[in-house]
Amino acid sequence: MARTDAVRSERGRVRRVIVVGGGLAGLMTVIKLCEANVPVLLVSLVPVKRSNSVCAQGGINASVNTKGEGDSPRIHLEETVYGGDFLANQPLVKGMAEAAPGIVELCDRMGVAFNRTPEGLLDFRRFGGSLFHRTAFAGATTGQQLLYALDEQVRRFETADVVDDKGVGVPGEKMVHKLELWDFLGVVRDDNGVAVGIVAQDLRTMRIKAYAGDAVCLATGGSGLVFGRSTNSVICTGTAASAVYQQGAIYANGEFVQVHPTAIPGADKLRLISESARGEGGRVWVPKDAKDKRLPTSIPEKERDYFLERMYPGYGNLVSRDIASRALFQVAFHEGRGIFNAETGENEREVYLDLTHLDRGTLAKKLSGILEIYEKFVGEDPYTQPMRVFPAVHYSMGGLWVDYEADSAGNIVVGSPRNQATNIPGLYAVGEVDYQYHGANRLGANSLLSCLYGGSITGPAVASYREALARSAFDLPGSVFEKAEAAEQEKFDGLLSQNQDAKDAENPFLLHQELGETLLRDCTIERHNDRLVEVLGKLDQLDERLGRSKLSDQSLRMNQSAQFLRHLGNMLVLARVIAQGALNRDECRGAHFKPELEEQGRDDENWLRTTLAVHEERGEVKYIREFDYECAGKPVHVTDAVDTSLVKPRPRRYEQAGAASAEAAKKAES
């Protein structure tokens, strides 16, 4: 950088980069940046220790092959790509699978309380879409334990002094400065369109403030709240992704939304019961007689339909999530064979997830976290009674489009500023908010891994980008930031004052409920084109009603209604990207399933490509096939082609054991 000091500006300010979001991906990025001596401003909607990563339960994949099954990164790559129905860019999956054992070792060194084998090594269990014991775990609260370990390492950097180029400490400045309980409003862009900072709002005082940053990285997670209720934390509205999408960032594969087969329905949230329950031997079933009134424990084995094992003998209860959810929906909804409720005389939508045949002590050691959740929220004992579960929206495979750079052998070039870069120069994205690791369907226990791997390549990418900067954000005139701040202030004041005198004003919380009901019904497991057209009509209507909404809270102190109204506006924008993308994509692939096109299935000729959505104006999405963007001063041409150079696309057949990988097939034979 052409300036006197890389760390301290002329005016004495520390030149930081900004990371927004303090879940696993954000924290890993922060740690990597600090190790490269780049000071960070970490901005988070909640104290980072309360981020949504805590909700991940089952574990993290790494083909360490502790069990001597012949597992390898190659098989991990193949199974991940196959599980994602060939929509993931394969070099990234390769990079992730190869880095996985080292990442898990690193977490172990950080002190994560992983379960152990008798020899004192890390224990691994099975997860969906694989025949191997590949998933390391800490009870059934693995996400929480990993998040805590990274939170602790970031806290170390919160106590570490910033040191300038000459090795002199900068008084009062620490490597990480945190702003917790701040809401991201948008990026600040200079005259060339480069991201040079952010505007955010303190949720306690409602003060809006712009911050300069030599680069900005969003690690803001998924958008489950677009569907009303989901397995996500209530903070996962996708508001940050939507805001930058509206500022010109391209959104990719929005239509791919994972519905997890096993969750507990609730009025406020759909609570996940991890796939690890099946990984440890749990079985899914319904009574063969749809009107069977008996308690599940009184129904003999031969009168139970273990339908996943029947339909997919090769993988049984651990078939990939998209397929398991569809099977549950078929049995419980279309065939009306969900659990019979003698009181109402009707079949519920729920099916049994049964662990009662397993050893109580083992369950307590390996799954207590999720079994406690079931016990607490349902009030039944899952050790002795089969759990009752139903599918729920769980994960956004789609997200902000981001780039990567691979060499000719398909290896990721770590340190390339293109890795995890969005099309807005200086803006990066990583974690669930990006789109690129899971294709059309994510395999279980790959999410924690993709966050950590993503973070581990984002840190070096941002550091390289910063190194190549011609002009630091901290040397820009203050007016750039004042202008952005004023624009956001005006928007916020508008939200507070709009429709205050109107008689028939709308309540944003009720609008959100309607949005959720619409998307949940017509845009999840099964999608029909005529229904999707209606969804888009409904979104037009909700957009119009949003303009007529009014806040019953005018306070400038922790005004959660105002914050929610802003998030709702952003959720409606993302909902359109999801629904329109689903309507356009006329095929069945992974989590995207159209019953009318079941026969035709996947259409590689026309649809083996990334959906690229561009925001036009409110209510308009443009889909493009290619574009150019600039990264660290170099032009890059991007198309929607998917890199399938490492694993050739082929039909998915989970009926056969080992279908997901040629190597795995050998294991199935032996």
Place this chain on the structure above:
Amino acid sequence: MAEDDKSTETSAPAASGRKVRLEIRRQDAPDKPRTRRWEEFEVDYLPRMNVISALMQIQKNPVTVDGKEVAPVAWESSCLEEVCGACTMVINGRVRQSCSALVDVIAPKGQTIVLEPMRKFPLVRDLVVDRSRMFESLKRVKAWVEIDGTHALGAGPRQSQEDQEALYPLSRCMTCGCCLEACPQYGEQSEFVGAAALNQVRLFNSHPTGKLQKSQRLETVMGPGGVADCGKAQNCVEVCPVKIPLVDSIQHVARDTSKRLLFGWLLG
């Protein structure tokens, strides 16, 4: 998801006519003590409902039982499955997470449910308090393993199943603040770090790598506000939502600090 609108799973759960009554302690801001007040609300009973879904209903119709239109109640929440610690408040006089407070359990006979903010932390608004002091305490006690870096250095230390089973429960602390709310020694006037942070000292001093900084970590809790300030009321362990053996942890740390105090000069 459903083909018809009757699907009970996609639409909001149906109300039965039964009502749930809540009495909520409110205050607009810490510098507005005059706004401190009680407000009462009545919402629909829903199957398996918790305190959070009652508060969510108030957002959709923020009207008190007296028919007064008010601002929705402010509260903190995130995961709603008792692993993040955000939604902690005082419910019917007892500190706990509001997500796991099921109406059927806390008000089985339709009793009024009383919600108040925690008292040991500065108020932000209504049920929201500022718990940042807890995170500062984690800095004070050096609650981390001092790794050399994230570069490849191979596997971590081997650990027996027994040791893992002892450490895992200690590592589940959500920094929710229940133990501090219930502690007679902890408060705005006192320097005491409290059970949560002391448990972290034990956790990291028991970890094979963490214990390499054992004496440094012990020293952080040997002075004012340290482990000696514990009054042994044992309330902490009673209210911990994840059942961390906090009293054991405090005793553990107290024993180690005594040893260090007596023999530290010998050990260097």
